Amino acid sequence: MSDNTKLQTQKKHKINFAFREKLNAIPEGFRHNYCYQCGACVADCPASNYSESFNPRLIVLKAILGFEDELVQPDSDIWDCTNCYTCSERCPQDVRPIDVIIALKNLCVKEGKAPALIQDISGTVMESGITTKVTSLTERRRQELGLSPVKSYPVDDLKKIIESD
Ligand code: SF4
Ligand code: SF4
Numbered sequence: 001m002s003d004n005t006k007l008q009t010q011k012k013h014k015i016n017f018a019f020r021e022k023l024n025a026i027p028e029g030f031r032h033n034y035c036y037q038c039g040a041c042v043a044d045c046p047a048s049n050y051s052e053s054f055n056p057r058l059i060v061l062k063a064i065l066g067f068e069d070e071l072v073q074p075d076s077d078i079w080d081c082t083n084c085y086t087c088s089e090r091c092p093q094d095v096r097p098i099d100v101i102i103a104l105k106n107l108c109v110k111e112g113k114a115p116a117l118i119q120d121i122s123g124t125v126m127e128s129g130i131t132t133k134v135t136s137l138t139e140r141r142r143q144e145l146g147l148s149p150v151k152s153y154p155v156d157d158l159k160k161i162i163e164s165d
């Protein structure tokens with residue numbers, strides 16, 4: 001059964017307004033409120049073309065209905081988005097589905113519900129300001145290649161930005 005049919009056949013669903021408020025508080029998350037479900041974002045979406053379950057219109061609909069358990073979790077469809085921004089160009093309502101998806105991803109990281117790899121990367125960024133951990137092997141290889149040691153960056157301001165809501 002497709003996600004669309006599942007949504008249509010569910011007998012009762014009380015809209016989770018608390019989740020919508022939480023999403024509204026994440027930068028760009030509020031944009032889900034403008035969607036009128038035209039489907040223009042789906043046609044040229046490369047992730048939709050290659051995945052049966054991925055559909056930006058449905059992701060935004062689930063946000064509107066407050067399907068928090070489906071959207072905010074490591075196995076959520078949101079992680080299949082390629083960040084290409086095509087949907088943003090197509091949407092007549094300026095919803096920018098990609099921005100809603102990024103807001104959902106940020107919510108996942110904030111609540112510790114992102115895939116383990118993403119959670120690790122965000123921790124590394126928080127600690128060092130860069131996305132990849134610098135190990136002794138990294139330093140040794142750089143030395144062998146005649147490269148300078150990896151710079152360290154002040155991260156206090158970055159932490160303030162990340163930790164601010
Ligand atoms: S194109 Fe915009 S308004 Fe239409 S379904 Fe997608 S997000 Fe909603
Ligand atoms: S950015 Fe939009 S068009 Fe591109 S893969 Fe993600 S949802 Fe699809």
